Amino acid sequence: MSIFSRLSDIVNANINNLLEKAEDPEKIIRLMIQEMEDALVEIRSSAAKCIAEKKERQRQIRYLNEDIADWQKKAELAISKDREDLAKAALREKAEISRRCDVIKSDLEVIEDQLLKFDQDISLLQNKLGDTKNRQRSIVLRQQTAKAQLRTRKHVYNEQLDELMFRFDTAEQRIERVEAESEAMSMGRGGSLAEQIDELGDDEEITQELDALKASLKKSSPKTKSTSKGKKNV
Numbered sequence: 001m002s003i004f005s006r007l008s009d010i011v012n013a014n015i016n017n018l019l020e021k022a023e024d025p026e027k028i029i030r031l032m033i034q035e036m037e038d039a040l041v042e043i044r045s046s047a048a049k050c051i052a053e054k055k056e057r058q059r060q061i062r063y064l065n066e067d068i069a070d071w072q073k074k075a076e077l078a079i080s081k082d083r084e085d086l087a088k089a090a091l092r093e094k095a096e097i098s099r100r101c102d103v104i105k106s107d108l109e110v111i112e113d114q115l116l117k118f119d120q121d122i123s124l125l126q127n128k129l130g131d132t133k134n135r136q137r138s139i140v141l142r143q144q145t146a147k148a149q150l151r152t153r154k155h156v157y158n159e160q161l162d163e164l165m166f167r168f169d170t171a172e173q174r175i176e177r178v179e180a181e182s183e184a185m186s187m188g189r190g191g192s193l194a195e196q197i198d199e200l201g202d203d204e205e206i207t208q209e210l211d212a213l214k215a216s217l218k219k220s221s222p223k224t225k226s227t228s229k230g231k232k233n234v
Contacts, residue, residue: 029135033136040126050115054108064097068094068101
């Protein structure tokens with residue numbers, strides 16, 4: 001396949017379609033970049049040869065124009081010396097050189113058209129290469145993220161993990177049943193914790209009231225005894 005055919009395939013390629021069909025997008029885009037860079041090297045080498053040929057044609061045209069001018073002068077000199085035969089011969093040489101010069105000028109036009117095409121192709125290929133390299137960075141990042149997500153999801157949806165979670169749920173349900181049975185056993189055997197604490201407060205108030213009553217009785221006891229003794233004396 002020639003460089004121009006490969007270049008056309010690369011420039012006209014739809015990167016998105018290629019990546020969608022590829023099993024390994026990163027590998028495909030890496031190969032595309034390598035192909036583009038190789039094509040750029042080849043096309044620049046061909047362009048350099050074309051430029052060298054252009055310079056050679058320009059040099060040939062310059063020398064031929066100098067020869068044309070020289071034969072023109074020779075024809076004029078022959079006419080001035082009344083040598084019409086030599087003048088005709090000089091003009092024939094001039095005409096032959098002019099024809100050769102025209103052929104080279106035609107070749108030069110073809111070369112210049114080719115160089116213009118090279119310039120356009122290089123510009124297109126460089127733009128395509130830049131776009132592909134940008135996509136490569138994005139593709140690599142997306143692929144790394146996708147692989148990380150896949151690894152995470154494999155752990156999340158792992159059957160062993162599901163079985164472990166099932167066992168955990170089962171154990172938790174068993175604990176809840178034991179707790180329920182314990183609460184059922186304590187039903188009717190006393191109030192709740194809050195009620196028991198409230199009862200402690202009530203007991204303390206009763207105790208204080210009982211102590212106050214006892215103290216009051218102790219204070220009134222001596223008076224009762226003295227009164228009794230007085231009645232006996234009378």
